[in-house]
Amino acid sequence: MPQKITTFLMFQNGDAEEAMNFYVSLFDDAEVVAVERYGPGEQGAQGSVKHATFRLAGQEYMCIDSAVRHEFGFTPSMSLYVGCDSEQELQRLYDALGEGGQALMPLDSYGFSTRFGWVNDRFGVSWQLNLP
Known part of the structure; x- marks a missing residue:
């Protein structure tokens, strides 16, 4: 296997x-x-x-x-990267994942894609959202 x-x-x-x-x-x-x-x-x-x-x-x-308390949590140095098919999908995900979380990079054109945003959600998990 x-x-x-x-x-x-x-x-x-x-x-x-x-x-x-x-x-x-x-x-x-x-x-x-x-x-x-x-x-x-x-x-x-x-x-x-x-x-x-x-x-x-x-x-x-x-x-x-976790049943055991640790002195660490999620960090943006490890993130989930989502390639979006449309501006609407990108905006929907950015808004939903960012609610109660933290914007690391607001939605914008950064030169490497049409539109990109990076957020930590309310649970601390980091998401990169891209529209190629």
Whole structure:
């Protein structure tokens, strides 16, 4: 079997399920594939995401609610890059992902694309949105 590389998102505030459902709502060809939850007496908060798999535009991702508190979180040096098909799609994603988050680069023409924007969403995950 060939190797497979999957992006893995670790949430520390019990946000994994909310984030996953939010992302799935934004993209076509997106779905929650599987969710395993912490049960009674397990290390994580009961009912929170022990491990989940979801797809966005055919690409598989995994996420968890970490049972252990870490001194690190998401950083923009690792981001999800989305090639958009239209100005409307770019604007919709930029607005939705930026709500409650932080704009790193506002939507504009930066010379390397027609239109580009970079945001951290409200969960801290970084997104680069591009219209070639």
